[in-house]
Every structure is written in structure tokens, then in C-alpha cells.
Amino acid sequence: xxxxxxxxxxxxxxxxxxxxxxxxxxxxxxxxxxxxxxxxxxxxxxxxxxxxxxxxxxxxxxxxxxxxxxxx
Amino acid sequence: xxxxxxxxxxxxxxxxxxxxxxxxxxxxxxxxxxxxxxxxxxxxxxxxxxxxxxxxxxxxxxxxxxxxxxxxxxxxxxxxxxxxxxxxxxxxxxxxxxxxxxxxxxxxxxxxxxxxxxxxxxxxxxxxxxxxxxxxxxxxxxxxxxxxxxxxxxxxxxxxxxxxxxxxxxxxxxxxxxxxxxxxxxxxxxxxxxxxxxxxxxxxxxxxxxxxxxxxxxxxxxxxxxxxxxxxxxxxxxxxxxxxxxxxxxxxxxxxxxxxxxxxxxxxxxxxxxxxxxxxxxxxxxxxxxxxxxxxxxxxxxxxxxxxxxxxxxxxxxxxxxxxxxxxxxxxxxxxxxxxxxxxxxxxxxxxxxxxxxxxxxxxxxxxxxxxxxxxxxxxxxxxxxxxxxxxxxxxxxxxxxxxxxxxxxxxxxxxxxxxxxxxxxxxxxxxxxxxxxxxxxxxxxxxxxxxxxxxxxxxxxxxxxxxxxxxxxxxxxxxxxxxxxxxxxxxxxxxxxxxxxxxxxxxxxx
Numbered sequence: 001x002x003x004x005x006x007x008x009x010x011x012x013x014x015x016x017x018x019x020x021x022x023x024x025x026x027x028x029x030x031x032x033x034x035x036x037x038x039x040x041x042x043x044x045x046x047x048x049x050x051x052x053x054x055x056x057x058x059x060x061x062x063x064x065x066x067x068x069x070x071x072x
Numbered sequence: 073x074x075x076x077x078x079x080x081x082x083x084x085x086x087x088x089x090x091x092x093x094x095x096x097x098x099x100x101x102x103x104x105x106x107x108x109x110x111x112x113x114x115x116x117x118x119x120x121x122x123x124x125x126x127x128x129x130x131x132x133x134x135x136x137x138x139x140x141x142x143x144x145x146x147x148x149x150x151x152x153x154x155x156x157x158x159x160x161x162x163x164x165x166x167x168x169x170x171x172x173x174x175x176x177x178x179x180x181x182x183x184x185x186x187x188x189x190x191x192x193x194x195x196x197x198x199x200x201x202x203x204x205x206x207x208x209x210x211x212x213x214x215x216x217x218x219x220x221x222x223x224x225x226x227x228x229x230x231x232x233x234x235x236x237x238x239x240x241x242x243x244x245x246x247x248x249x250x251x252x253x254x255x256x257x258x259x260x261x262x263x264x265x266x267x268x269x270x271x272x273x274x275x276x277x278x279x280x281x282x283x284x285x286x287x288x289x290x291x292x293x294x295x296x297x298x299x300x301x302x303x304x305x306x307x308x309x310x311x312x313x314x315x316x317x318x319x320x321x322x323x324x325x326x327x328x329x330x331x332x333x334x335x336x337x338x339x340x341x342x343x344x345x346x347x348x349x350x351x352x353x354x355x356x357x358x359x360x361x362x363x364x365x366x367x368x369x370x371x372x373x374x375x376x377x378x379x380x381x382x383x384x385x386x387x388x389x390x391x392x393x394x395x396x397x398x399x400x401x402x403x404x405x406x407x408x409x410x411x412x413x414x415x416x417x418x419x420x421x422x423x424x425x426x427x428x429x430x431x432x433x434x435x436x437x438x439x440x441x442x443x444x445x446x447x448x449x450x451x452x453x454x455x456x457x458x459x460x461x462x463x464x465x466x467x468x469x470x471x472x473x474x475x476x477x478x479x480x481x482x483x484x485x486x487x488x489x490x491x492x493x494x495x496x497x498x499x500x501x502x503x504x505x506x507x508x509x510x511x512x513x514x515x516x517x518x519x520x521x522x523x524x525x526x527x528x529x530x531x532x533x534x535x536x537x538x539x540x541x542x543x544x545x546x547x548x549x550x551x552x553x554x555x556x557x558x559x560x561x562x563x564x565x566x567x568x569x570x571x572x573x574x575x576x577x578x579x580x581x582x583x
Contacts, residue, residue, distance in 0.1 A: 007273075007278045011273045012273070015269065019266055022262070038249075039324045041249065043314075043321050045177075045247055046315050048096065050095065050096045051315065056317065056318050059391060060392055062464060
């Protein structure tokens with residue numbers, strides 16, 4: 001029967017192997033998807049037609065300007 | 073919509089990904105139930121945790137208070153406070169913000185809300201059992217892991233469901249790119265179970281002994297802040313700062329450097345809690361080096377966040393979301409740089425085993441992480457409830473009491489800790505240990521005053537949130553945060569979308 005320490009070490013080793021394998025999968029996936037292409041567009045993915053770039057999207061309630069003045 | 077998808081089909085590697093991108097308001101509405109469950113549970117634990125904090129804090133300068141009830145002794149109330157705010161408030165808030173951000177950035181409605189309802193219910197039952205266990209005297213004497221052993225499996229299974237959900241959401245994403253916030257969220261989703269499972273095994277179920285136990289304890293305790301709460305907070309800051317200001321992040325290239333340097337260096341830094349302890353010197357030195365290398369991701373992130381804000385301070389002040397988030401981002405820079413500084417042996421010898429340590433941990437967990445979570449909720453809740461916050465005054469009270477309260481707390485307790493450290497390091501001049509303890513009392517009293525101020529802010533937030541939940545929305549309410557009437561946003565059909573006032577149109581007119 002494994003000692004207390006051995007059980008802990010076995011778990012840590014198994015977890016390490018699983019997570020290491022996952023890291024390899026993640027690296028392969030990221031290389032295939034070319035994550036560093038077109039960084040300028042990546043920075044703008046948070047904007048769209050409903051909340052476009054150049055438009056502020058948060059104000060104190062009842063204290064914001066009318067929609068026509070939302071622009072920076 | 074998600075409720076029509078079976079879990080088996082989502083896990084099938086051959087499953088097809090829907091071609092269309094969902095509109096933001098459709099996505100927001102799909103997150104409503106799970107996000108509300110976690111936010112409301114989080115706010116409940118925040119109030120419980122703050123009350124426990126006040127009791128624990130008051131006992132430090134008035135030990136006789138409530139001393140007749142054993143479940144209210146300091147040794148139980150203090151870990152109960154800590155676990156209520158770490159696993160109750162902070163983790164619930166991190167989950168809620170992560171769901172909402174992940175769904176928005178994947179441009180797909182939230183799938184499998186049922187998994188999140190089950191995991192949320194389990195998680196909060198686990199927290200309740202854990203807190204009752206600590207107050208009953210069942211707590212485990214391991215810092216940041218005081219919940220009784222029988223709570224660990226409940227929390228782990230609950231988290232496994234959330235992690236699985238995160239992978240499914242990412243797989244069915246419709247966004248063209250993976251935004252920097254998603255890197256941090258996905259990394260955090262993997263880092264947390266790694267930390268929690270190994271710490272549970274090595275510290276609670278099959279405890280290691282001696283030096284390895286201390287090392288594992290501080291590896292976990294430091295990384296639960298650094299590899300779970302910090303990436304979630306940074307993910308929110310990277311999203312909300314450019315989003316609310318309407319301009320992209322200062323340098324997307326820098327965000328890549330920031331993420332990977334963060335991922336490489338943070339994991340090593342926890343050992344600096346054991347400087348001067350019976351730990352091999354090379355291990356301590358490795359921790360110090362990693363702590364200093366953390367300056368790289370911190371400065372990079374600071375440049376990115378703060379340079380995005382430069383020139384837009386008026387807009388920051390006008391936004392409840394950004395007031396809290398920019399406050400949190402500034403404090404991320406400060407707490408990280410002071411953390412690196414405190415890892416130096418010459419500085420560490422002054423602050424170690426003093427009240428400077430809780431001052432530093434509250435700087436990170438509250439001034440940085442919690443303030444960013446508050447800011448995120450000010451943005452998220454109007455969009456998922458389709459109602460505006462009822463009171464601007466309560467938001468102002470919340471901001472001023474919490475920001476002034478936490479800065480007062482951090483500064484005065486750091487000063488108290490430094491004085492305590494100077495006295496402890498000069499036994500020739502300060503031979504009486506009890507006299508040194510008495511010298512800290514004024515700082516501990518001021519800490520309680522700061523705690524009361526923060527509690528007032530939490531009450532203001534809870535009242536505003538409750539008022540918002542039960543208030544009837546006005547049919548014609550066009551709020552500055554939503555660009556359209558709630559009535560229009562509740563109908564996710566193409567014809568309804570075509571009839572909505574388009575901010576793009578107003579942009580074009582203004583230009």
C-alpha cells in the first residue's frame with residue numbers, strides 16, 4: 001500500500017502529466033490558428049454596430065448626455 | 073438558444089458550430105439567470121463576510137467582546153470572514169463576470185445554463201456548509217483553505233461543471249479572434265482547478281509534513297490570488313476600459329507580452345511568504361527572483377491600462393463602471409509593485425509577521441479585485457435586467473466609502489505594520505513584546521473604522537441592487553448605457569433589430 005506521501009505525489013504527477021499534455025494541445029492549437037495575426041483588428045473585436053468604436057457606453061443613471069452626444 | 077442544445081451534442085467533436093453571430097443584447101439576456109444567481113449569492117456572502125470582518129477586527133483591539141460564545145472567538149470568526157469573502161463573494165463575482173464576458177467575447181448566447189444553475193447551487197451550499205463548519209470548530213488550520221475537508225469535493229465538482237462549460241463556450245465561439253480577456257479567463261479556468269485540487273490533496277486529504285506543507289500552503293495561498301482572481305480582474309479591465317471609453321486598448325502587442333510574462337513568472341512568487349523560514353535558501357531566492365520579474369507584466373499591463381485612459385479622465389469620472397475599474401487598475405499596479413518590493417529580504421524582514429501583511433493582501437483582494445468586480449457589475453446588471461440603476465447617489469456613496477475606506481485601511485495598517493516591524497527587530501530597544509503589541513492597538517482601531525466605512529458602501533450597493541431588482545422598468549426608459557429602449561431589446565428577431573435606434577446612425581450623423 002502506498003504511503004501518504006506517495007499518494008500525494010502520485011496525484012501531483014498525474015495532474016502534472018495531464019496539464020502538461022493540455023499545454024501541448026493548446027500550443028498546437030494556437031500555432032494552427034495564428035493568434036498573432038492582424039493585432040490591430042483583434043484589439044477592435046469588442047466593438048460592433050450596437051456598441052461601436054468611438055462611442056462611450058456607460059454613464060451615471062439619468063446623468064448621461066443624450067444619445068447624439070455619446071461620441072468622444 | 074442554449075436551452076435547446078443537449079450536452080451530448082455540445083461535447084460531440086463532430087458537432088457543427090452555428091454560422092451566425094448573435095447580437096449583444098441577445099447574448100446579454102441569455103446570461104441573465106446564471107449571472108444573477110452568482111451575483112446575488114456573491115453580494116449575500118459579501119455582507120456576511122463584512123460583518124464577520126468587523127467582529128474579527130473589533131476583537132483585535134477589544135478581545136473581551138463576544139468572548140463568551142466559542143463560535144464567535146477570533147480563531148473561528150477570522151477564517152470564517154476570509155473564506156466567506158474569498159469563496160463566497162470573490163469567487164461568485166468572478167464566475168458571474170466570467171460567464172458574461174465569455175459569452176460576449178465568443179459572440180454566442182450562453183449554452184447549457186442548467187450546468188451553471190447546478191454548479192452555482194452546489195458551490196453556494198458548499199460555502200454555507202464550510203462556514204458553518206468553521207464556526208462549529210471543524211476548520212482546517214491551513215491559511216486560505218480553512219473549510220472542513222468534507223466541503224472540498226462539493227466545491228471541486230461544482231467547479232468542474234463550470235470549467236467544462238467554459239470549454240464548451242469557447243469551442244462554439246463565433247468571434248473571429250480570441251480577445252486578450254479570453255486568454256486570461258481561459259487560463260484562470262485551468263489554473264484554479266490545478267491549484268485547488270493539488271492543495272486539497274497535499275494539505276487536507278493526505279497532508280504532507282514539514283517544509284513541503286508550508287511550501288504547498290503558500291504556493292496555493294499566493295496563487296489563488298495571482299492565478300485565479302488576478303487574471304479574472306485583468307480580463308474585466310482589458311474589456312471594460314476600452315469598451316466604455318469607446319477606444320481600443322493602447323497596445324494590443326503589449327497585452328501579449330503582459331499575458332505570457334504573467335503566466336511564466338507568477339507561479340513561482342508565493343515562496344516569498346517563507347523568506348527567513350526553515351526553507352532551502354535557493355527556493356526562497358527563486359521566489360524573490362520571480363517576484364521581481366513580475367515587474368515586467370505589471371508595468372506592461374499598467375502602460376496598457378493607464379495609457380488607454382490618458383486624455384479621457386472626464387469620461388472615467390462620468391461612468392460608474394470606470395470609476396471602480398480604473399481605481400482597481402491603478403491599485404493593481406501599486407499592490408503588485410509593492411509586493412515585488414516586499415519580497416526583497418531587506419524589506420521583508422521589516423514587514424514579515426506584522427500587520428503590514430494583511431494590509432497588503434487587502435490591497436490586492438479589495439482595492440484591486442473587488443473594486444473591478446463592482447465596476448463590472450455596474451455595467452453588466454443594467455444590460456441583463458434591462459433596467460437602469462435606480463440611484464446615482466447610492467453609487468456615489470458606494471464608490472466614496474469603499475475607495476476612501478480601503479485606502480485608509482491599507483495606508484494606516486501598513487504604517488502600523490512598519491512600526492511593529494521596526495520594534496520587533498530591535499529587542500535591545502523594545503524588550504517587552506506585550507508593549508509592542510499595545511503599540512499596534514491605535515492602528516487596529518483605525519482598521520475597524522475603515523471597515524465600518526467599507527460596510528456602509530456595501531450596504532449602499534446592496535440597497536441599490538435590491539431596489540433595481542424589484543423596480544418596475546419604465547416602458548419608455550432609454551438609458552445612456554443601453555442605446556435602445558428595453559422593450560426593443562427584449563425581442564431578438566431580425567425585424568425588431570431593424571427597428572431599433574442604431575448608435576451607428578447617430579455616429580454617422582455626428583460625424
